[in-house]
Amino acid sequence: MTEERTLILVKPDGVANGHIGEVITRLENRRFKIEALKVVNATPEQLREHYKALVGKPYYPGIEKFMTSGPLVAMIASGTDIISVFHKMAGATEPSKADIGTIRGDFARNWEGGPIQNVVHSSDSPESVARETPIWFPELS
Numbered sequence: 158m159t160e161e162r163t164l165i166l167v168k169p170d171g172v173a174n175g176h177i178g179e180v181i182t183r184l185e186n187r188r189f190k191i192e193a194l195k196v197v198n199a200t201p202e203q204l205r206e207h208y209k210a211l212v213g214k215p216y217y218p219g220i221e222k223f224m225t226s227g228p229l230v231a232m233i234a235s236g237t238d239i240i241s242v243f244h245k246m247a248g249a250t251e252p253s254k255a256d257i258g259t260i261r262g263d264f265a266r267n268w269e270g271g272p273i274q275n276v277v278h279s280s281d282s283p284e285s286v287a288r289e290t291p292i293w294f295p296e297l298s
Contacts, residue, residue, distance in 0.1 A: 160236070160237055161240055161283060162192065163234055165277060165278070166230070166278040167276065167277055168274070168278060169223065170275075171276035172229055180260060190234065191233070192232075193294055193297060194232045195231055196230055197293060207293075219271050219272040231294065240280060240281065240286070244279060244281065247259060248261035248262045250275060251275070253267045260277055264276050
């Protein structure tokens with residue numbers, strides 16, 4: 158078991174549908190610590206850096222359009238094994254495959270066409286945390 162940090166983004170659909178508090182409550186109920194929190198209007202430059210591996214894909218413009226469609230909430234949370242635990246709390250990336258009781262299983266659904274709108278993003282490894290954190294929290298670098 159390892160004490161670690163993760164980056165969590167409540168995506169524009171989660172913000173627009175009022176799920177910020179629920180995401181925070183679920184973190185706090187697990188007794189994870191929120192170390193940083195802010196509302197951000199993502200720029201195309203931030204998104205191209207964040208989704209660097211996807212930029213050349215044909216579906217990337219839809220992701221960028223969705224992620225700039227409204228504000229998002231960025232947070233750094235910490236706790237023992239938080240990276241893997243929050244991934245379980247978030248549920249499967251595709252909302253139709255996410256278990257009920259997970260964030261995506263409770264608050265997301267599939268939409269015809271366009272990018273997946275699945276409420277939250279979280280870093281999937283310590284390396285991703287190290288790469289993604291400065292994009293959203295340059296002041297912590």
